[in-house]
Amino acid sequence: MADTRVQVNKRLIDWALATTDLPSDVLADIQQRNKWLQVDFKHYLQPTVKQLGLFARRLHVPFGNLLMDEPPKEEDIRLAFRTREKVPAQVSLTLRDIIYEMQRKQDWFKHESGVANQQLTFVGAARGASASETQRMMARFIALHHAESPRHLYKDQRAQLSQLGVLNMQKGGAGFGTNRPLDVSEARAFVLLDDYAPLIFINQKDSYTARIFSLIHEFGHILHGTDELLMNLDSNKQEEQLINKATTAFLMPEQDFILRVKEYNIRKAARFFNVSPLAAAIRAQGLGLIDHIVPEDFTEQPVASMDSTGGNPYNNALSLNDNRYMNTLIAAQERGAVQPTEAASLMGISYKMMDRTSQMFIAE
Structure with missing residues (x-):
């Protein structure tokens, strides 16, 4: 049986080549290896479905977009991110795909889970507040427990935020593998503000101490109800400084901190x-x-930034998502409200990993 071929619009190939984040030498090699991209080939712009799928994965673009009549219009992403320079980061293809993934998760939880049916009163509760007022508001909602390590404190804070209703996700790159890492210098964290399902994303490649700070910092944005899509650079800088100050005060309470430093x-x-x-x-x-x-x-001593999973991909998969989100998604999949392939996509893992990941989560 002959392979099924599809006709691809040349404008879509040009769009894919212009959109991808691959370097020019790699793109040249891809074009050279794929005969269907060459004008003198008898099946020019008529790849098999498998060939087109491999091309899409290699260029980090959605397969479905290459079957459209016209190139897709890219959404305007103007979010502010926590970066090392504390200024809005440039949005790379990797970061863009992570944002879209987090938006899909948030959208499913808000509109289809049946759980996010109550407006969260703490969203925007500290709007216009000073740094000290913001710090006190943080302490109203999150208890600062002493922990034996940054890893344990980070885990505790994530659990508290989950109980509060804040979706908190983490990931070290785009896609399922490790070939599209998200550099910490590009984005440490961001928040997707919502009255029913606010979401905090943390870059898993960052150190645990940095992740702790980012988690509380982004919660500060939620308390301020900051619409980062509309903030200009000057107001963003002022907001960042205020929330940084509040976060620092929350994590290191004044009197206890003074005693520890002096002793x-x-x-x-x-x-x-x-x-x-x-x-x-x-x-x-x-x-x-x-x-x-x-x-x-x-200078902080170098430490392993990714979670200590012992190289076990299932343990790492369990750390990606908010606990409340996972509970809700697994329950929806078990009752047939979500198909297994969609459930795997919403978890951010491959389909073949879903059953075991779900079983391990339930057993915890």
């Missing part, structure tokens, strides 16, 4: 509060405990 030192205080040495130094300077900071003196 020990800044680095030991940082370990106790599960923050970075630089964050602790900034807090100490703000409280008048030190005069100035030399950032190089408070």
Whole structure:
């Protein structure tokens, strides 16, 4: 039986080549290896379904888009992100795909799960509040428990936010594999604001101390009801500074922090509060405990940024999603409200991993 071939619009191939984030030398190699992209080939722009699927995956573009009559119009993404430079990041194809994935998860939970049926009163509850007022609001909703490591504190805070109704997701890159990592310098975290299903995304490649800070920082945005789509750069900078200050005060309560620094030192205080040495130094300077900071003196020791899963892909899959989201999605799949393939997509994992991942989650 002859392979089924499809006719592809040349404009869609041009769109794919212009959209992808692959370097020019890799694109040249792809065009050279795929004869159906060459004008003198008898099946020019008539690939088999398999060939077109491989081409789409290689270029990181949706397969369905290549079957359209016209190139798709890209959505305008103007979100603000937590980056190392604390300015809005450029949106790469990898980051764009992660944003779309998080939007799909949020949309399903809000409109189809049957769970997000109550408006969350804390969204925007601290709108216009000062840094100290924001910090007190944070403490009203999240308990700061002492933990033996940043990893344990991060896990505890995620669980508390989940119980509160905030979807909190993490991932280290786009897609199912590891070949499209999200660089921390591009985005550490972002929030998708919503009155019923607010969502916080954390870059899993970041250190645990940074993830802790980002998680509380983004919760601060939710409390402020900040519509980052509409914020200009100047107002965004002011908002970031205010929420950074509130986050620092929340994670390192004043009196306890002063006692720890005076009894020990800044680095030991940082370990106790599960923050970075630089964050602790900034807090100490703000409280008048030190005069100035030399950032190089408070460099954090390199640690493994990804979750300690022992190389087990199923353990890593379990860490990607919010617990409440997973409970709701698995229940929906078991009663037939969501098909297995869709459930796997909404989990952000491959279909072949879904059954075991679900079973491990239920057994926890």
